[in-house]
Amino acid sequence: MLRKIADIGTNRWYWLGMIIIGLGLEAGALFYQYVLDYAPCILCIHVRLWIFGFVIVAVLGLFTRTHWYTRLACHLLSVAMMAGFLERSWMTLGVERGWVLDECSMDLGLPAWLAVDEWLPVVFRPLEACGYTPVLPFGITMAEALVLIAGMLLLVTVLMTAATLLSRRVPGPG
Secondary structure (H helix, E strand, O other): OHHHHHHHOOOHHHHHHHHHHHHHHHHHHHHHHHOOOOOOOHHHHHHHHHHHHHHHHHHHHHHHOOOHHHHHHHHHHHHHHHHHHHHHHHHHHHHHHOOOOOOOOOOOOOOHHHOHHHHOHHHHOOOOOOOOOOEOHHHOEHHHHHHHHHHHHHHHHHHHHHHHHHHOOOOOOO
């Protein structure tokens, strides 16, 4: 069973699926920003950055999936990206619900050499203070949905990482 789960990580469809999920999340954020006119806050931009990092890792995983060490590295990096995504999503939900009192500035807090808000302002420039997220279909907020999505993706990436790591030690049949 463990080997079968690990084999999924060698399949291009797994990595393409992760790329599509990441790009779909980014497209959804841009749809809400530019079509439905919900400007992003600093935490929203942080979420976008974690997802963007995940897409980059998934692209690397797609091209290096046949090599065990690079595949494991991509799985580990995916876990890190999803953990960051979940943490920022949880913080967004906390600010929205009042669990977290946060002063939201318009500064991303990134080093000067990583000025993504200047390189690609249509995607990564915060435009308003934190405090609420739009309501999605079924009456849940975007922050609630992001926590659920990030949690599920974190579970998937942890499972894939563990299966990849442990399958190396499990003797094959015969």
